[in-house]
Each structure stands twice: as structure tokens, then as C-alpha cells.
Amino acid sequence: PVAEELTAFIDALSEDEQIDLVALAWLGRDSGKASEWTETRREAARAHNNRTAAYLLGMPLLADFLEEGLSQLG
Numbered sequence: 098p099v100a101e102e103l104t105a106f107i108d109a110l111s112e113d114e115q116i117d118l119v120a121l122a123w124l125g126r127d128s129g130k131a132s133e134w135t136e137t138r139r140e141a142a143r144a145h146n147n148r149t150a151a152y153l154l155g156m157p158l159l160a161d162f163l164e165e166g167l168s169q170l171g
Contacts, residue, residue: 100154107150115149116141122159125166134170 107115120141123129129137153159 103154104150107153110149112145116145118153118163119144119149121166121170122153122156122162123166124169125162125164126156126158131169131171 107118110118116138120129120134120138123137123141124131124134156162
């Protein structure tokens with residue numbers, strides 16, 4: 098039920114919001130730096146597809162990545 102709820106929530110986000118969420122996860126897993134946000138987001142936009150929810154929910158440490166990404170952005 099939780100996975101279904103999260104999938105529905107992510108699927109309901111706009112494309113820009115989904116891209117931001119992926120970029121934030123990447124930032125938090127050390128795939129970028131806050132100073133490189135624009136490029137990280139640009140790369141997430143290039144990689145965007147209709148499987149964003151499955152991709153993000155496939156990250157075992159997603160919550161930690163998002164928390165760290167938000168921390169880096171202040």
C-alpha cells in the first residue's frame with residue numbers, strides 16, 4: 098500500500114517536479130554538488146521518462162538521499 102501511494106504521488110507530480118525530485122536524489126547520493134544544481138537538474142531532465150516513480154522507489158536509500166540533497170541545498 099505504501100509503494101502504491103508513493104507511486105501515485107510521484108506520478109501526479111508535473112514533469113518539472115519529477116525532474117527536481119530525481120535531481121535532488123542524485124545530489125543526495127553524492128552525484129553532484131549544490132553548486133552544480135543546474136547541471137544535475139539538466140542531466141535529470143535528459144534522463145526523464147515515464148518510469149520516474151519506479152526508478153526512485155528502486156533506490157533503497159531514497160529517503161536518505163532526499164534528506165541529504167535538501168540539506169546540501171539549505
